[in-house]
Amino acid sequence: MSDSNIIPKWLSVGLIPLMNLFLAFCVSGLFILFIGENPFRAISVMIKGAFYYPGAIGYTLYYTTNFIFTGLAVALAFHARLFNIGGEGQAYVGGLGVGLVCLVFDQHVVGFLVTILAILGSVIFGAIWGIIPGYLQAKRGSHIVITTIMFNFIAAALMVYLLVNVIIEPGQMSPETRDFASGVGLVQIHILAKYLGLDIAMSPLNLSFIVALTVSVGFWFLVWRTKFGYEARSLGHSETAAIYAGIKVSSTIIIVMAISGGLAGLVAINELLGVHNKLLLGFTAGYGFTGIAVALMGRNHPFGIFLASLLFGALYQGGTELDFEFSSITREMVLLIQGLIILFSGALAYMLNPLVERAYLKYYGNYSSA
């Protein structure tokens, strides 16, 4: 990713992403027009659906939580120039960690403790799913993109096997575990608010959101304030310089992938401990993949990732509303809009740069041979 040297930062990280977004919405509007609906009405439904209706914000932030975790996971790896496509699988296996901890301990240990252990479980299991490709990259030279993609498939197959044959609730048809004991889990915000005497609409938003924000701050600290972050970034920018500086390349790769996997694994606490209260098939629902777009859009910075996550959270939630409101706008149409946003802010992120550069130079470009 090469940021322009010519234009100031407020343009390159402020205005240009907004312009990309605007373009994506324009093109989406054309498609909506094409199927005979009013794009302005659609967008107003989307915005209302994401922020205005009772509980809408809660839903939006609940999705946001997932994207923060997976976005950070991709971003961390990217700082060490590792393209971790395996967030999906790492989140999934993180869920196995949560599930196993809860199923083993929830009958014997107090709920609060089980929840803490389950959070650790999600991190550790996710980390393991990151470490293996990391190890293969560091020691065996297997390309991390290939291995992480394959590990998504392995994770999916493994979970189907386990949920269908091993940890399924006996006597049940759907591939899910039994419910975790009451007392286990992360409390939802609207319930918490009720204790505090506030009345807010019901939504799946839970304490995981706070965890996500805390982790974001920790991420910033790790990457820009610790020796380890320094070493990882050195490695990411220049492996030769890292070797020159005496940085151990392979162990840095493995640790980065461990933390990255752990971050992705945290999706499981939002989904399983915060909402479903059991382990079930396919709970990751593509959050891991969307995390790539989130990290790309958020320029691998936790604040950017928060904003990008919020955007995608709003799209998910607003998109559902769109689906409800218009008979002609289907789930696929919402996916199309999301795809366009990923296309414009991810793949075409630098498309507008030359244009803006030229315009900038035209207005501020009184440069002689200084």
Place this chain on the structure above:
Amino acid sequence: MKNIENKEGSETIESLPSSTKLAIELKNITKRFGHVVANSDVNLKVSTGTIHGIVGENGAGKSTLMNILFGLYKPDSGMIFLNGQAVDVNSPEKSIALGIGMVHQHFMLVPTFTVLENAMLGNEGSMFLQSGEEFALDRLRGLSENYGLDVDFEAIISETPVGMQQRVEILKALNRGAKILILDEPTGVLTPQETIGLFDILRSLREQGVTIVLITHKLKEIMSITDTVSVMRGGKVVANFSTEKTSPEELAENMVGRKVLLSIKKPTLKVGNPVLEVKNVSHESKDGVNVLKDISFDLRQGEILGIAGVAGNGQSELLDILSGIETLQRGQITVNDKTILPYQDWNSKKAREFGVAHVPEDRHKRGLVLPFYNYENSILGYHRNEEYSSGFLMDKRKIFNFVDDLVENFDVRPRSSSISSSKLSGGNQQKLVLAREIESNPKILLVGQPTRGVDIGAIERIYEDLMKLKSKGTAILLVSVELDEIMSLSDRIIVMNQGSIVGETNSSDATELDLGKMMSGLEKV
């Protein structure tokens, strides 16, 4: 600092005999990259059948100008005349068709092709290779004999010496009908003998009417081969001279814009005990080539030991092993009385702990993490030290204090800790790397190509810093392909050729010719 007023270029050019025809005339060429002005209103005149030198520091705009002439860049404004006719050179193909040939600093040859196949590339002469080759061989033989371009047409390029590769490049250009030849830093990879050979070729080309533009930063070469010379600075041509009427001092002054001292005061100092002993070190590269063969030498306190040699004769590998980047395979190294044996735990981190600092040959790939800020780069390799950190955290305040002093004391410009190092000039990047390594108070400093791509002003400063370090008793191992540099800085010189040490001499006894012979492996001492 006194700035020299731009000399009126026209003055000297008018003095050229008016009867000479101009092969190249550039009028008011301007080229911008973003808001960087690479060429500003450049005028240049080169007479047919002469050798014209262009000198200037890095970033002065020499290469941009030649790339414009060769059609790689399109100028924002200005005109190009070839043999008196205005032309529009919008692509290399066009420029080749117009009779311009360019020999790039990094050769554009296909390493797995033969000399013949490379030389005929772009002018195959026939649809079928067989007849084309025969046709080309005839013509190339003619050219080769005509100009003394001695090559072996059967040889595979990757197996030929660089000197021959360069001759192939020249042949290739001539084969495409070049009447104007641009050579970009042609002597950087050559031994002194090969350079002499190249100059003979250039002279015979000139005799037969070929016009040559020579880009170089070596003033000595300008003086010995060119007829006229232009000096570029800051994107402009600041002076034109007829070579016989100028001097290296005058050229250097114009290049930098102020007076420069090119001589070095070497502190006289008694050398102390050996701090680095290298014994029978051999090394095999990943492709199974013996890049180092039985290397032994020692390096003493307060001594500068120069390693001369044409690039690629094992010097880089030697530096890599001594600095811990590569594993030691055979032999032994003793650093400050600590002995390192083959395949022992030896890495850059440990080397630094043992007091070995390293200014790497390639500052872009090794010495700096380019996108990093200066404050991040100034602790690269030392970031684990207590001074810059507390526990697992980096201490930004301490780092900034350190870096603010560093850029001040070593004159790194701009004096900023929080500017990306990629925005510094080559010279200032090098000063930053050197500053970092010197500030670690090393017992031994390994220096590779300290002035490669560095402007004269910075070179002056770097030499000064090295001398200061030497007088503090640090032992310095200097690897450089610049013979002048080796000869003027070192106390003792060893010469490497094909992975072996082929000679050793005191720098006071060394002559360029002797060293050159050893470098080319002709003579063992």
